[in-house]
Amino acid sequence: MAQDPLSLLCVEPFFPGKLGAIADWLVRRRGYRIHFFCHQVDAQEMWPESVGRGLDVITYNVGGVAKEPSVHWSRGLERGLCYAYGAWEVFDHRRLRPIDVVLGRSGGLGSTLFASVSYPGIPRINIFDYYYRPHLYDVTEDRAGDLPPEYFLWRRSANAMDLLDLENEVTPVAPTLWQRNLYPPEYQDDFTVLYEGVDARKFVRASERPREWMGRALPPETKVLTFVASSPDYLRGFERFVELANRLMRARRDVVFALVGGGPVSRMLDIHFHGQDYVKHCLEQNPLHDPSRFWNLGACSPKVVSDLLSFSDLHVYPSRPYPVAKSAVEAMSAGSVVLAWDSEPVREFVEHEKTGLIVPGNDMDAAEALAVSMIDDAGARRRIGLAAAAVVRERFSHDACLPKFAMLCDRLAASSKT
Amino acid sequence: MHVLFIHQAFPAQFGRLALELAKVHGWRCSFLIEDLSTCPTPSQEMLDRLELHRLIIPDEDRDSTPTPWPQIFGKFLGLARAVYEGVAMRPDLRPDLVVGHGGRGSPTVFLPELLDCPMINYCEYHFAKRRSDISYRLDMPPATEVAPFFPKCINAPVLLGLDSMDSGYSATRFQRDTFPERYRSKIEVLFDGIDTHLYRPRKDVPRQLAGKSILRGTKIVTFVARGLESVRGFDIFVKVARRISRARPDVLFVIAGTEQVYYGWDALHTGKLTFKQWAMERIEHDPDRFLFLGHIEPEQLAEVLCQSDLHLYLTVPFVLSWSLINAMACGCTVLASDVAPVREVIEPGVTGLVEPLFDADQLADTALKVLDDPATYAPLGQAARALIEEKFSLETCVPALKNYFERVASAGKTRRD
Numbered sequence: 001m002a003q004d005p006l007s008l009l010c011v012e013p014f015f016p017g018k019l020g021a022i023a024d025w026l027v028r029r030r031g032y033r034i035h036f037f038c039h040q041v042d043a044q045e046m047w048p049e050s051v052g053r054g055l056d057v058i059t060y061n062v063g064g065v066a067k068e069p070s071v072h073w074s075r076g077l078e079r080g081l082c083y084a085y086g087a088w089e090v091f092d093h094r095r096l097r098p099i100d101v102v103l104g105r106s107g108g109l110g111s112t113l114f115a116s117v118s119y120p121g122i123p124r125i126n127i128f129d130y131y132y133r134p135h136l137y138d139v140t141e142d143r144a145g146d147l148p149p150e151y152f153l154w155r156r157s158a159n160a161m162d163l164l165d166l167e168n169e170v171t172p173v174a175p176t177l178w179q180r181n182l183y184p185p186e187y188q189d190d191f192t193v194l195y196e197g198v199d200a201r202k203f204v205r206a207s208e209r210p211r212e213w214m215g216r217a218l219p220p221e222t223k224v225l226t227f228v229a230s231s232p233d234y235l236r237g238f239e240r241f242v243e244l245a246n247r248l249m250r251a252r253r254d255v256v257f258a259l260v261g262g263g264p265v266s267r268m269l270d271i272h273f274h275g276q277d278y279v280k281h282c283l284e285q286n287p288l289h290d291p292s293r294f295w296n297l298g299a300c301s302p303k304v305v306s307d308l309l310s311f312s313d314l315h316v317y318p319s320r321p322y323p324v325a326k327s328a329v330e331a332m333s334a335g336s337v338v339l340a341w342d343s344e345p346v347r348e349f350v351e352h353e354k355t356g357l358i359v360p361g362n363d364m365d366a367a368e369a370l371a372v373s374m375i376d377d378a379g380a381r382r383r384i385g386l387a388a389a390a391v392v393r394e395r396f397s398h399d400a401c402l403p404k405f406a407m408l409c410d411r412l413a414a415s416s417k418t
Numbered sequence: 419m420h421v422l423f424i425h426q427a428f429p430a431q432f433g434r435l436a437l438e439l440a441k442v443h444g445w446r447c448s449f450l451i452e453d454l455s456t457c458p459t460p461s462q463e464m465l466d467r468l469e470l471h472r473l474i475i476p477d478e479d480r481d482s483t484p485t486p487w488p489q490i491f492g493k494f495l496g497l498a499r500a501v502y503e504g505v506a507m508r509p510d511l512r513p514d515l516v517v518g519h520g521g522r523g524s525p526t527v528f529l530p531e532l533l534d535c536p537m538i539n540y541c542e543y544h545f546a547k548r549r550s551d552i553s554y555r556l557d558m559p560p561a562t563e564v565a566p567f568f569p570k571c572i573n574a575p576v577l578l579g580l581d582s583m584d585s586g587y588s589a590t591r592f593q594r595d596t597f598p599e600r601y602r603s604k605i606e607v608l609f610d611g612i613d614t615h616l617y618r619p620r621k622d623v624p625r626q627l628a629g630k631s632i633l634r635g636t637k638i639v640t641f642v643a644r645g646l647e648s649v650r651g652f653d654i655f656v657k658v659a660r661r662i663s664r665a666r667p668d669v670l671f672v673i674a675g676t677e678q679v680y681y682g683w684d685a686l687h688t689g690k691l692t693f694k695q696w697a698m699e700r701i702e703h704d705p706d707r708f709l710f711l712g713h714i715e716p717e718q719l720a721e722v723l724c725q726s727d728l729h730l731y732l733t734v735p736f737v738l739s740w741s742l743i744n745a746m747a748c749g750c751t752v753l754a755s756d757v758a759p760v761r762e763v764i765e766p767g768v769t770g771l772v773e774p775l776f777d778a779d780q781l782a783d784t785a786l787k788v789l790d791d792p793a794t795y796a797p798l799g800q801a802a803r804a805l806i807e808e809k810f811s812l813e814t815c816v817p818a819l820k821n822y823f824e825r826v827a828s829a830g831k832t833r834r835d
Contacts, residue, residue: 064488074495077574081488085567117566134530134835153502153528156582157495163577167598168547168570184581184834186600 005031006413009096009119011087011104011112013039015057016048018105018127022196024048025402026409027055035096037087039109045301058094062086066109073154080109080161088114100413101125106165106172113164123412126170127196129323131182132158137321139235139269142362151271166190171412173405178345179323192408197401198329200393202302205335205385206310213307216295221254223375226312226336228305228327229261232279234270236325237318237341239282240364244316247368248375249289255375258312260305260327262298309334313381314374317341318359318367324349329396332356332388337374337381339367349396355388420446421823422513424501424525427455431519431540431610433464438816439823440467448511450504450525452480452497457644458716471508473500487568494523494575502528515827520586523575527582530835536826537833539583541605543737544596545572552682554734555648557776560683580604584833585826587819590738592759608822611815612743614807616716619749619799620724627672627722628711636670637789640726640750642719642741643675646694648684650675650739651732651755653697654778658730659708660701661782666789672722674711674741681736723748728788732775735759743810746770746802751788751795753781763810769802771795 008026012019015038026032027050034055039062041047051057065071066082095118102124104112112124132155135144140155162183166172172191174180180191211218218224225245232238245257265273273281279296288294297304305327309315315331321343329349331338338356340346350356357374359367374381394400421439423432428451436447448469454460479496501518505511514535518526521542529537545551547569553560560568580586580597586605588594594605625632632638639662643650652675659671677692679685688696698708711722719741723729729750731742735757742763745752754760755775764770771788773780788795808814 072492074492074499075489077491077571078488081567081571085488088567113570114567116570149531152531153495153499156527156531157498157578159581160491160574160578163581164571164574167573167577186598 004410005033006100006409007096007098008032008034008409009091009099009102009115010034010036011038011102011110011115012036013083013109015041016046018129018196019103020048021199021398022103022402022405023055024050025197025398026406027053029399029402030406032406032409035094035099037090039083039086045303058090060086060090073150074157076154076158077160080111081113083109084111084113087112088117091115091118100416101409103127103409104165104170105129106162106170107159108161111161111165112170113161113168116169121416123416124170125173125408125412126165127173127175128162128165128183128191129175129179131162131179131184132156133182137182139320141320143234143272146272148271171408173408175323176345176348178348194404194408195396195401196405197396197398198326198333198392200333200389200397200399202306203309203330203333203392205389206307209311213311214295214297214304216256218256218311223255223313224258224308224311225255225314225316225371226258226308226331227260227316228309228331229325230299231263231266232259232261233265233267234273234278235267235320235322237320238278239286240318240341240362240367241316242282242286242288243364244318244367244371245294246286246289247364248371249293251368251372252375256293256295258295258297258308260297260300260308262296306330306334309336312336314339314371316371317346319343319346321345329392333392333397335385335389337384338388339371339374341367350388351391354384355391356384419443419515419824419827420448420513422448422450422505422511422516423518424450424516425519426452426497426522428453428470429458429460429464430455432517433460433468434613434812435610435816435819436468437461437464438812439820442816443820446513448513450501450511457713471504471511473497473504475500487564487571490572491574498523498525498527501525502531505529505532515823517823518579520576520579520583524579524583527578530582530833534831536584536829536831537582538823538826539579539586541576541580541586541588541594541597543593544576544598545569546596546735550596550735552649554736555682558648558684558687560686564683582833584829584831587822590759590762592735592762593737606822608819609810609815610740611812611819612740612747612806612810613716614747614811614813616720617723617744617747617806618720619803620721623721623724625725627709627725630709632670632725635668637666637668637727638725639669639671639785639789640722640729640745641671641673641675641732642723642729642745643739645678645680646673646675646692646697647679647681648693649681649734649736651734651775652693653700654732654755654775654781655730656697656701656703657778658732658781658785660703661778662785662789663704663707665782665786669789670707670709672709672711672726674714674719674722676713719744720748723750726750727792728753728785730781730785731755731760732781733757733760734775738763743806746799747806747810749799749803751792751799752802753785753788763805764802768798769805770798 023034064082102115106126227241229236315336317328317340352358439445517538520539524539526537587608646652684693729745731754738759752770756772
């Protein structure tokens with residue numbers, strides 16, 4: 001019999017990454033013991049609370065091509081294999097026992113591909129985020145003509161690690177239906193669609209809005225519009241946010257804009273701006289009408305983000321089609337009205353005029369009109385914000401989602417023993 | 419109809435097929451290739467009638483040196499990119515159909531960027547995670563540093579090929595069934611076809627091999643493989659040969675194949691020796707009773723097989739060798755390892771004989787029975803020849819492949835781009 005509670009081994013290149021929050025919940029709420037193998041650890045303020053109290057973090061090194069800061073796109077799988085091998089070396093050295101389930105994240109540098117060498121017969125769950133379609137979604141949506149031919153060769157080769165994992169006896173999990181449907185039809189039925197959730201305890205509406213925040217005055221009539229991204233980029237539509245901000249600042253005096261996130265663009269998807277400061281670029285291209293009403297907060301701690309979202313009146317989410325950012329769901333949880341650009345992934349979270357607002361197409365006039373209608377209608381803001389918070393609690397919070405995750409782990413662990 | 423064939427070598431699998439399609443049906447058949455093959459070499463007629471275009475392969479992507487396993491995928495992408503560039507630089511190459519050989523993945527994976535026509539992937543083989551192909555030889559454990567990892571990632575190019583093809587075909591049912599079940603409905607089983615006029619039983623052939631006359635009454639036991647290596651059971655053949663030679667002094671063992679190892683980890687066992695040298699060193703043998711021909715051309719191979727009193731085919735479960743089909747077409751009595759791909763063409767006691775691969779004693783006993791009483795076993799060779807004519811000849815296979823190509827071309831693009 002599998003032990004109760006379970007002992008899990010998590011593998012992700014970065015901690016806490018995506019799995020950290022899941023691991024934390026399973027430790028806190030289900031008493032699991034979790035060994036989290038990662039290559040790099042984020043700043044301690046990003047760590048979940050159960051680290052050292054049931055959640056152990058163990059680092060592994062990587063060798064070969066993985067040591068190089070960047071490699072030619074054709075060596076992407078080789079790099080991923082080096083990460084998988086680095087993780088295996090530490091599994092093999094530590095030989096932690098017992099392990100009931102291995103939990104990993106596929107794609108890029110993440111994979112549990114070699115975990116079965118050290119843990120044969122132990123079920124593996126992998127979360128699959130994104131299967132690249134050569135000419136669909138993300139930055140190809142409206143920039144295809146600007147991208148060099150070689151970029152599309154890379155996209156056609158970038159799914160190799162996902163395919164290997166899918167063929168190597170993992171139980172695949174996709175966070176959303178849209179993400180699952182990106183995968184080849186031959187695999188889709190294998191997937192369990194299971195969103196990992198957001199921490200709804202931390203993202204709640206402030207009972208009262210502060211009159212001042214981080215040294216900035218917040219008069220009662222001022223509406224706060226927010227944009228959050230770890231590194232604001234083209235994929236998340238930061239230039240759309242700037243354009244909307246300028247339109248609204250020109251039109252009215254009762255709006256301020258808060259930007260969280262900064263630093264160079266880290267996603268490889270946007271080869272034009274990778275490694276560059278996209279915020280700076282956009283603000284040079286489209287100078288702010290009134291810089292005093294644009295709070296460029298840069299990278300912030302989770303606490304600052306949750307504070308900001310707790311009184312955000314309108315959270316702008318102008319992303320291109322891509323897995324929905326956690327921050328957008330956190331904004332909903334905090335009762336902010338999310339103004340999202342229409343896409344298939346967004347529609348799984350936001351219902352227009354019920355739990356948020358959806359901008360049709362890439363229509364900036366429509367976005368402005370929707371934003372103005374919300375700014376001017378406190379009742380609608382409250383109604384939609386409450387509905388958004390409720391839907392997150394019911395469907396997209398850790399407490400709503402992760403019991404299903406625990407059930408999956410329990411079921412697999414039990415079946416592997418029988 | 420214009421078909422673009424893509425294969426590392428020419429003529430290999432597609433040359434003869436294309437020649438038939440061009441000659442008999444008037445199709446335009448173009449090829450993108452790395453090199454002309456030496457096994458077999460192209461005929462002048464092929465060179466005259468078919469359009470050959472050479473790929474420009476960067477040195478680092480050539481297949482001349484062993485590639486560490488984590489780098490195999492990158493090398494494959496280098497080749498696929500060379501194919502992409504080969505098509506990009508030739509605006510006249512705009513075929514109705516592309517047929518790519520997927521032995522090392524599919525070279526067509528990038529072509530949807532340039533071509534809108536359907537793409538066929540020749541689905542040669544999907545490596546097993548255990549107990550087949552390169553991991554079947556439990557008596558020769560693969561080197562510990564690669565064995566647990568290599569089978570988990572070797573199929574990356576193949577999987578990409580499966581995802582990007584409109585349709586695929588495998589030469590045998592066994593090969594098709596190595597692919598994940600989820601893809602099998604997209605893969606048809608269509609054998610390439612062999613030249614049954616070249617490979618045919620011949621009476622009164624002068625008993626001569628490699629320029630040497632063979633003494634009347636000498637029994638010839640043949641073994642043919644592209645490379646003399648463990649996956650094709652060369653070492654087991656040597657053990658069987660030893661037992662046969664102890665029982666019968668009149669047997670000459672004739673072996674065709676190079677000393678190169680194409681699959682698996684033989685070199686890790688043999689050190690500086692080739693696998694052939696390693697296997698031969700491990701038994702006492704009379705060198706005069708082993709005739710190694712090295713690589714030989716089809717015409718010479720046909721002459722060898724026609725003189726065979728017994729043909730041994732001792733493969734692990736893996737891609738079925740054309741040499742087995744050639745031997746059967748020549749009417750040889752074949753004794754083969756009892757593995758799934760062999761069972762697809764040999765019905766024991768009807769079209770040949772099978773014994774367990776690892777049972778050298780049983781293989782030798784059966785071989786001796788054949789050599790002692792050829793007349794009793796001759797009907798097996800005759801039945802084998804009939805089977806090959808009926809199901810594996812160019813006359814049977816080319817029309818089926820033509821029909822398949824036409825079906826796929828007319829269905830248009832079905833892949834998800």
